[in-house]
Amino acid sequence: MKHLLARRPAQAAPAAVEEEWEVDEPAADHDYVGGWSTGARANTSALLRWTAWSLLLISPVLGAAALARASTTSTAQPTVAASAPAATGSQGAAGFATLFVAQYLRAGEGDQDKLAAYYPAAADLRLEGESGRRHGEQLTVARLRQTDPDVWSVTVAARIVSDDAPTAKETKAADPAAGDSRPSAAEAAADSIHYFQVPVAVGSAGGGATGYTALSMPAEVAAPARITAPDLIYGAEQQAVSSDPRTEAVTQFLLAFLTGAGELDRYLAPGTQLTAITPAPYAGVAVDQMRIEDDQGSEPVSTVPKDGTRSRLVVTVRVTGHDKVRVPLSYALTLRARAGRWEIAALDGAPSPALPTQAAPPPPASTP
Known part of the structure; x- marks a missing residue:
């Protein structure tokens, strides 16, 4: 028998060792070379x-x-x-500017230090008039835009009330010859909303806090421009007809929502969650006008379509207050048909604008 190790002497190892090698030795297998198989x-x-x-x-x-x-x-x-500061301090800048304008409108002689808390250079300003002779009401931020990475331009709207300025009614009473003449420039200015633009710088105040300071005194500016209202998805306004199931659904819903009459959940589509106003602010509701999605002003509707049909509409209502005075309100609603009646599927946040009409593609060029 041929041994695995060719140089091993015949008498170099005991018989037991030779038997062990003989038992484990693959004598008939020629695929092993040097301890490795050729397959491996x-x-x-x-x-x-x-x-x-x-x-x-x-x-x-x-x-x-x-x-x-x-x-x-x-x-x-x-x-x-670079973009991180874009949203930093915007809300704080708006509040800071509102407080500054409120203090500015009340300021008079001797109030330099109060203004300097917002605009340090105001300590050297010359102020006239009695402190507190006028003040601002209905202050609100009308515009907020970032002019530089750390500067916000805040436009604050305010109605100015002066303690010593006569009203138009008082002026006419003092001068009967005035009759129904148009109000003077002073009267018109006193009765209008004023807009003040305040530049506010935002920066770190240490300890992780954000600080603010005005870069100048407020500047009075014109009112923000108004735009033309976009086209809406609804048809022309039409009189609400009592025989229209949508009129009935909207009326019952608003009665429960605004006056507390009835259970609100009865008029809601499954999955819709709304809460009635409490305490109820009104004592009565009358639906006057409706604008219905894609409505072409056809014959009055007296039936309810198949289940799942949705309809969006804007309703104008007159609500009666507890003082018996009626005031108008408008609601944008989404209705859904189910089991032969309309249910309120959503109290929409706003009327829905119509999608812009896309121009038709030009015809392909003709080839001779």
């Missing part, structure tokens, strides 16, 4: 070849990914840093 060597060679090819093929992909990641990292950081 073939598999290993194939594995090494595939590994080498895989590394060769994937290396450009890994290199491109690493380059893209490095490029993203290097460019993303400045973008974040």
Whole structure:
């Protein structure tokens, strides 16, 4: 029998060792060479070849990914840093400007220090008139825009009330010859809304807090421009007809919603959650006008379509207060048909604008 180790002397090992080798020795198998099988060597060679090819093929992909990641990292950081201040301090700047305008309208002689709390240079201003002779009412932010990374321009609207300014009614009473003449410029100015633009700088005040300061005194500006209202999805306004099931559904819903008459859930579509106003602000509701989605002003509707049909509408109502005075209100609603009746599916946040009409594509050019 041929031994696995060719150089081993015949007498170098005990018989037990020779028997152990003889039992485990694959004498008839010529696929073992030097302790490795030729099949294993073939598999290993194939594995090494595939590994080498895989590394060769994937290396450009890994290199491109690493380059893209490095490029993203290097460019993303400045973008974040530049855009971060865009929303920083906007709400605080608006409140700061509102307080500044309120103090400015009340200011008079000797109030420089009160204004300097908002605009430090106001300590050297010359102020006239009695402190508190006028004040602002209905102060609200009408416009807020960022002019620089750390500067906000805040426009505050206010109605100015002067303690010593006569009203138009008092002026006419003092001068009967005035009759129904148009109000004077002073009267018109006193009865109008004024707009004050305040530049507010925003910055760190230490300890993680944000600080504010005005860059100048307020500047009175014109009222913000008004735009033309967009077209809506609803048809022309029409009289609400009692025989229309939509009129009945809207009336019952608003009675429960505004006056507390009836259970509100009875008039809501499944899945709709609304809460009646409490305490009820009104004692009565009358639906006057309706504008219905895609309505072409056809014959009055007296039936309810199949289940699941939706209809959006805007209703104008007159509500009666507890003082017996009627005032108008409008509601944009979405209705859904179910079981032969209309239910309220949503109290919409606003009437829905119509989608802009897209121009038809030009005809293809003719070829001779």
